[in-house]
Amino acid sequence: MTSWVRLSVGVLAAAAQAGCVVGPDYQKPILAMPANWSNQKTATQAKPAQLSAWWQRLRDPQLNALVNEAVTGNLDVATAKAKIREARASYRQSTATLFPSVDGSGSATRSKSAAATSGRAASDAHSQFQTGFDASWELDLFGPNRRGVEAARYGLDASQAELRSTLLTLIGDVASNYIQARGYQARIQLAKRASSSERQTAELTRAMAQAGTATAADVAKAMGQASSTExxxxxxxxxxxxxxxxxxxxxxxxxAALAERLKRSAPIPAPRLPIPTGIPADILLNRPDVRLAERHYAQYTAKIGQAEAARYPAVSLTGDIDTSALKLGDLGKNSSISWSFGPTLSVPVFNAGQLKAAVEVAEAQRDQYFIAYRSSVLTALEDVENAIVSLRQERIRVSKLASSAKSYGDAARLEQTLYKSGETSLLDVLDAQRSLYSAEDDLVQSRISIATDYIALNKALGGGWDGVVETTTPEIIDVKTGPRLATIPVAP
Incomplete structure (x- = not known):
């Protein structure tokens, strides 16, 4: 019997160590990628994108400080950190399934029996103490547990990619909103200057009306345009x-926490242009959302193996040893000892196709994540191409708007001079002022768009936070988690 047990253990242990698994092994997909972006010449070697701390090239210390503060305090980032801690714990749980488990037990009983002897009852009270250990080990013959560890590992990678994706979006949002805030300040100042100039024109028209060289209608028109700008x-x-x-x-x-801090106006940050964009294949490594989609695809590939392994036999080794005695001190010497050991085999015989359907479900889920991965790559390519085009065309547009604003400024000053000398009409002055205000406002908005397109291009290329992010500290530090007296909350 002992030889049979040893032989069984040896065979099963050897099978477990052989590393047999079922289901498909994950291989990173190879996707066809364009050789160059649409604006690049094929003969020119593309310079790699400079994505590290890209927001610092906007040359605004206030923005740099806000980015650092957002990385530390943003709640979406805190949630992503918690997901990483969850994924790490899940990975450790999965890894533990590869090892045996041992449980200890102990008991103490006091019993009394009574029997009738010669017309009277005799009783005998005695104690019994028992202790023992139970052990079990599921032999991973066809790899369901190893596939589970593999899936958990990919899940941990995915959670880390999700954190990077969150940081990429966060930094882009901080930079975009900061640009918009400075843009609004510039447009407010412009509107105030334009309305002040128009008010001066209205007051001049009022004085001319009193002198008889203008009409009440002219005054009303001038006042109306000033109010419209205001x-x-x-x-x-x-x-x-x-x-x-x-x-x-x-x-x-x-x-409202930053209202006082940003109250003082500052120029709209202007990026250093042009910027290198690398080659399209770079986004497979740089874009965290693409990396996230690829890790999900890998994770669900491993889950097919888990589902497939459920269709094969499962073998577990179980054993226990118990010792019992009438006295606590005799458990180690004068006790009765019993033990048992042996394998347990479980074979799926009939389940009406349930296990096969589970494999098909896993395969369909894997296919969905593969499609999602391909879609994320196409979306990333589209984002970069759109951002390149927008930035290039906006740079052309801003130069034209600057020329337009200068010409309208010259015209407005000339019309104002002619109007004061009575050589032109009020309508020409108002039209020149309105055109100047519109051109200058368009110029400010174009400068905002250039900075925003610069941000969009860096986000599309995968530029995000490349510094260290501490993810081990929980958001809530629990205290007094050991055994203690329970307290029942009193209902109000």
Missing amino acids: ADIPTLEAGYAETVHRLSVLTGRPP
Whole structure:
């Protein structure tokens, strides 16, 4: 009997160590990628994209500080960190299934028996103490546990990629909202300057009307245009407040926390252009959302093996040893000892196709994540191409708008001079002022768009936070988690 047990253990242990697995082995897919971006010449070797701390090339210390604060305080980042801790714990749980488990037990009983002897009852009370260990080990013959560990490993990689994706989105949002805030400040200042100039024209027209060289209708027109320009200011102020509120929340603060800090106006950050964009294949490594999709695909490939292994026999080794005695001190010497050991075999015989259907479900899920991976790559390529085109065309547009604003400025000053000398009509002056304000506002918005397109291009290329992110510390530090007296909350 002992020889049979040893032989069984040896055979089963050898089978377990052989590393047999079922289901498909994951292989990273090879996708056809364009050789160059649409704006690159094929003969020119593309320079790699400079994605490290790309926001610093906007040359704004306030923005740099806000990015650092957002990485530390943003709640979406905190959630992504918690998901990493969850994935790590799940990975450790999966790894533990590869090892045996041992449980200890112990008991103490006091019993009394009574029997009738010669017309009277005799009783005998005695104690019994028992202790023992139970052990079990599921032999991973066809790899369901190893596939589970593999899936958990990919899941951990996915959670880390999700954190990077969250940081990429966060930094882009902080930079975009900061640009918008400075843009609103510039547009508010412009509207105030334009309305002030138009008010001066209205006052001049009023004085000319009193002198008989202008009419009351001219005064009304001049006042109306000034009021129309001033009406833009509340809308711009509201937009500015909303961007500041968003910035505050992105950094993990109440909405009005940054209002005083950003109150003082500053120029719209201007990036250094042009920027290198690398080659399309770079996004497979640089874009965290593409990496996330690829890890999900790998994870669900491993889950097919888990489902497939359930269709094969499962073998477990179980054993226990118990010792019992009438006295506690006799457990180690004068006790009765019993033990048992042996393999347990479980073979799926009939399940009406349930296990095969589970494999098909896993395969369909794997296919969905493969399609999602391909879709993420196409989306990334589209994002980069769109950002390149937008930035290139906006640079052309801003130069034209700058020329237009300069010409309208010259025209407005000339019309104002002619109007004062009575050589032109008020209508020409108002039209020149309105055209100047519109051209200057378009120029400011174009400068905002250039900075925003620069941000979009860096996000599309995969630029995010490349520094160390501490993910081991939980958000809530529990205290007094050991055994203690329970307290029952009293209902109000």
